[in-house]
Amino acid sequence: MTEIRFDDNFLWGCATSAFQVEGAYKEDGKGLSLADLRSMSINPAEEPTKALANTGDKIADSTVASDHYHRWEEDLALMKECGLKSYRFSIAWTRIFPEGDDAEVNRAGIEFYDKIIDRLNEYGIEPIVTIYHFDFPAGLQRKYGGWADRQAIADFDRYASYLFEHFKGRVRYWLVNNEQNAMIRRDGYLGITETDPLKREQIRHRCNHHMFVACAKAIASCHRIDPEAKIAPVMAYAPHYPVSSRPEDVLAAKNANDLYFHYMIDVHCRGEYPGYYLRWLEDNDWLPEITQEDLEILRAGRPDFFGFNYYRSNAAQYCPADVSRELVERYRVDARSRILPGVCRCLPNPVIPEDSLNKWKLDPIGLHIAFRNVYELCHLPLMLCENGFGAPDVLEEDKAIHDTYRIEYLKEHILQINEAVRDGIPVLGYHVWTFQDVLSTSEGFRKRYGLVYVDRDEEGGSLDRYRKDSFYWYQRVIATNGKCLE
Ligand code: BG6
Numbered sequence: 001m002t003e004i005r006f007d008d009n010f011l012w013g014c015a016t017s018a019f020q021v022e023g024a025y026k027e028d029g030k031g032l033s034l035a036d037l038r039s040m041s042i043n044p045a046e047e048p049t050k051a052l053a054n055t056g057d058k059i060a061d062s063t064v065a066s067d068h069y070h071r072w073e074e075d076l077a078l079m080k081e082c083g084l085k086s087y088r089f090s091i092a093w094t095r096i097f098p099e100g101d102d103a104e105v106n107r108a109g110i111e112f113y114d115k116i117i118d119r120l121n122e123y124g125i126e127p128i129v130t131i132y133h134f135d136f137p138a139g140l141q142r143k144y145g146g147w148a149d150r151q152a153i154a155d156f157d158r159y160a161s162y163l164f165e166h167f168k169g170r171v172r173y174w175l176v177n178n179e180q181n182a183m184i185r186r187d188g189y190l191g192i193t194e195t196d197p198l199k200r201e202q203i204r205h206r207c208n209h210h211m212f213v214a215c216a217k218a219i220a221s222c223h224r225i226d227p228e229a230k231i232a233p234v235m236a237y238a239p240h241y242p243v244s245s246r247p248e249d250v251l252a253a254k255n256a257n258d259l260y261f262h263y264m265i266d267v268h269c270r271g272e273y274p275g276y277y278l279r280w281l282e283d284n285d286w287l288p289e290i291t292q293e294d295l296e297i298l299r300a301g302r303p304d305f306f307g308f309n310y311y312r313s314n315a316a317q318y319c320p321a322d323v324s325r326e327l328v329e330r331y332r333v334d335a336r337s338r339i340l341p342g343v344c345r346c347l348p349n350p351v352i353p354e355d356s357l358n359k360w361k362l363d364p365i366g367l368h369i370a371f372r373n374v375y376e377l378c379h380l381p382l383m384l385c386e387n388g389f390g391a392p393d394v395l396e397e398d399k400a401i402h403d404t405y406r407i408e409y410l411k412e413h414i415l416q417i418n419e420a421v422r423d424g425i426p427v428l429g430y431h432v433w434t435f436q437d438v439l440s441t442s443e444g445f446r447k448r449y450g451l452v453y454v455d456r457d458e459e460g461g462s463l464d465r466y467r468k469d470s471f472y473w474y475q476r477v478i479a480t481n482g483k484c485l486e
Contacts, residue, residue, distance in 0.1 A: 004418055006421060008481065010085070010428075012083075012477065012481075013086030013087055013088055013431040014435035015435075017135075017178065018092035018095075019033060019036060019135045020062070021066045021434070021436070023065040023068065027069065028108035028109060030092065030098060031097075031137055031139055032094060032138040032139075033093065034137075034146070034191050035062065036135070036138070039439065043193060044138055044188075044193070060445045060459075064456075066437060066438050067454075071465070072115070074465060075452075076119050076123065078435075080125065083475050083478040084478065087125050087126070087127060087435070088128040088130065088386075090130035090135075091163060093132060093135060093136070094135065095109030096109050096162065099143075100155055101140060101143075101158070105162065110166060126172065127173075128174075128385075128429075129175065130234065132156070134189050141191040147190055148207050156218065157221055160222070172228070174232075175307050176218050177215060178309075178385075180235065184205075184208045185335060187333075190203070190207050192204065204286075205286040205287070205288050209294070213298065215301065216299075216302075217301055219302065219303055220297070220300050220301040233264075233307065234308060235261060235307070237308040238312060238314050239370055240260075240313070242315070243347070243350065244317070249316070251318075252318045253315070253344065255276075255343045256344045259280060265374065268303055269306070269380065270299075271299030271302065304380070305382065306382050307383045308374055308385065309384070309387070310367050310370050310384060311360070312363050313352075313366030314346055315346070315349040316346050319339055319345035320341070321342030336348055349361050355405075358390055364413050364415065365416060367387070372420065375420075382420075383427070383428040383431075387413050388406075388409075389449065390448065391403070391447065392446055400466075401466060401467075404469065433449050434449045434451075435450060436452040453466040453468055
């Protein structure tokens with residue numbers, strides 16, 4: 001029997017994000033974000049009002065999502081009943097500053113989050129607040145092209161600093177941004193419409209650098225405004241294994257891990273890009289402008305802990321430098337099959353079978369490996385900010401949802417966190433993605449992650465909430481501090 005060793009302060013939580021859960025996408029003065037537009041398949045260069053009138057597709061989008069904006073009291077009461085110790089959610093920048101840089105704060109927007117944060121604190125549930133989860137203001141995108149322009153750094157810092165001032169003493173854990181490394185791979189979240197491959201990649205890497213500087217600036221502002229608060233970035237993490245022990249494949253897997261994930265830890269925690277990353281950018285003519293002032297900002301804004309999200313692992317193999325450009329373009333947006341000429345070719349792990357329900361290659365041990373890899377590089381306390389199982393659940397006649405597959409997935413991953421804890425890694429908490437079903441960024445409501453079922457399909461529904469079997473299971477896990485996983 002494995003000895004379970006979570007400490008008494010371990011944060012057993014759940015996570016969501018604003019555009020995926022709230023709905024009310026234009027209510028009470030909210031502006032539109034790139035995440036809203038992407039969910040509606042709208043090109044950010046178009047005028048949203050005109051484009052919205054043209055959309056008639058049936059895939060769920062962020063207009064209603066899970067209607068948390070109107071049902072937050074019921075949702076928070078369910079969190080309390082489940083016994084959550086923490087709730088990770090994001091604030092929509094466009095509820096606070098609808099255009100992104102408005103002179104005045106949108107009072108109704110901030111009041112919504114006042115109510116959530118106050119109620120969580122009243123319930124003894126730690127609010128863990130993400131400042132930016134994929135939802136950059138569409139107004140700023142139109143105004144100056146978004147993250148590609150340095151102005152975004154100052155606008156983000158102004159927004160983040162407003163939150164630190166306003167919620168000082170009420171929020172102890174901040175997460176600056178969600179999955180910068182996943183975000184920069186998706187053109188829709190960056191508002192990239194450039195079609196020339198070289199220019200497109202140059203814009204992408206400029207956005208990436210500006211986001212790093214913005215993150216460091218926000219961290220420094222947080223430390224100045226509320227020294228008691230702790231703050232960190234959140235990275236997407238999927239360890240890549242070599243497909244064989246051939247040195248070329250081993251190096252390819254190292255390249256994949258370093259160029260997708262590990263370099264970020266260097267930038268956030270040491271304030272420097274590692275040499276292999278600069279070389280990769282230079283070799284491809286993608287190197288953005290990095291000023292002396294940028295480097296000073298990066299060095300001055302170091303996180304207090306490190307957050308990452310884990311769902312599954314991947315594999316990598318050697319890739320020749322002269323691989324066809326057409327092939328590279330074909331797999332460009334598919335993180336699991338991407339090709340970096342001369343560096344690595346990613347592919348789903350050939351030795352792990354596909355799950356019969358969601359076709360994922362499930363790998364709980366990969367989470368233990370992830371903890372070890374990340375901790376070795378940053379030596380900071382770690383927080384698992386997302387982990388969950390997406391599947392099309394079935395609501396039975398009696399309103400039960402028997403999601404044993406989700407329970408099995410979560411249990412196996414919790415056991416691996418326990419392994420990391422036994423290795424001596426300081427783990428602050430675990431967050432199941434998600435508490436209630438939310439809009440999946442790739443499949444609307446066809447894929448669900450929640451412990452609580454939201455009664456809706458792609459077109460809508462009653463939006464009533466039903467506890468899944470996993471809800472009761474997680475309640476027991478929390479009540480026993482991880483000792484009972486059955
Ligand atoms: C994470 C994101 O990468 O994956 C979430 O932070 C997202 O926002 C989650 O919902 C699951 O992916 P998907 O595509 O099923 O929504």
